[in-house]
Amino acid sequence: MRLDATDLGKGAPVVLLHGFPLDRSIWASRPAGPFRWILPDLRGHGASPVAETATMEEQARDVIELLDRLGIERAVVGGHSMGGYVLLALLRLAPERVAGAVLVTSRAAADSEEARRAREISALRVLKEGPAFLAEAMVARFFTAGPEPEAAAAVRKLILHTKPEGIAAALRGMAQRADSTALLGTIKVPTLVVVGSGDQIVPAAEGEAMAKAIPGAKLAVFERSGHLPPLEEPDRFRAVLGAFLHSVRWTR
Numbered sequence: 412m413r414l415d416a417t418d419l420g421k422g423a424p425v426v427l428l429h430g431f432p433l434d435r436s437i438w439a440s441r442p443a444g445p446f447r448w449i450l451p452d453l454r455g456h457g458a459s460p461v462a463e464t465a466t467m468e469e470q471a472r473d474v475i476e477l478l479d480r481l482g483i484e485r486a487v488v489g490g491h492s493m494g495g496y497v498l499l500a501l502l503r504l505a506p507e508r509v510a511g512a513v514l515v516t517s518r519a520a521a522d523s524e525e526a527r528r529a530r531e532i533s534a535l536r537v538l539k540e541g542p543a544f545l546a547e548a549m550v551a552r553f554f555t556a557g558p559e560p561e562a563a564a565a566v567r568k569l570i571l572h573t574k575p576e577g578i579a580a581a582l583r584g585m586a587q588r589a590d591s592t593a594l595l596g597t598i599k600v601p602t603l604v605v606v607g608s609g610d611q612i613v614p615a616a617e618g619e620a621m622a623k624a625i626p627g628a629k630l631a632v633f634e635r636s637g638h639l640p641p642l643e644e645p646d647r648f649r650a651v652l653g654a655f656l657h658s659v660r661w662t663r
């Protein structure tokens with residue numbers, strides 16, 4: 412599928428994949444610097460088309476198609492939460508396209524049976540009622556210790572604007588995703604793992620274990636963040652991502 416994407420700046424390419432059910436606007440806190448930023452909306456989100464299905468592999472193929480379309484052979488790829496699941500699928504399908512990996516409040520494990528059932532209930536409900544209930548539930552869980560009102564309002568608006576069919580497809584796609592734990596030890600590119608100490612969706616301990624399992628991975632713990640460090644601690648996020656990107660070599 413052809414993803415709608417922002418392509419701005421000149422330099423080494425960096426692709427950032429947003430989480431569920433958000434869009435590219437969460438990456439406003441990217442660092443300045445000599446980089447070419449590719450910021451897509453994933454299928455069913457933002458300005459990209461909705462598809463009936465949205466498995467992590469299909470979404471990884473969307474990213475490969477985007478790289479091909481833009482003539483980019485290798486990029487550093489970052490993913491927030493669901494975007495991180497897509498990144499792990501990309502590392503499985505086409506590791507040669509990834510020069511470095513940034514996993515932001517994401518996880519390698521697959522869903523439990525209980526989590527799968529809960530996703531299906533949410534998918535059916537969102538198709539019937541629209542995303543308002545999900546927006547309230549997610550905003551309450553995204554942030555630690557009471558969100559900044561501005562960030563919460565922006566996230567609520569994003570979710571309310573996401574099409575129910577896109578949300579349902581992503582929920583079902585996440586429920587089907589493979590366990591990537593065994594992949595972690597095979598990742599050969601520089602990797603940064605970002606965790607939020609107060610994350611209520613992906614506990615920090617899971618991210619920390621993921622960082623330990625990836626050879627040479629750097630870990631950045633955001634003490635004052637929940638699930639959304641790029642919005643909760645934007646200045647620190649900008650600095651940490653910038654330092655990591657400056658340490659990566661894009662050529663093999």
Ligand code: MLT
Pocket residue numbers: 429430431432491492493494585612
């Ligand atoms: C996300 O932030 O992308 C999702 O909440 C992740 C998930 O539900 O597993």
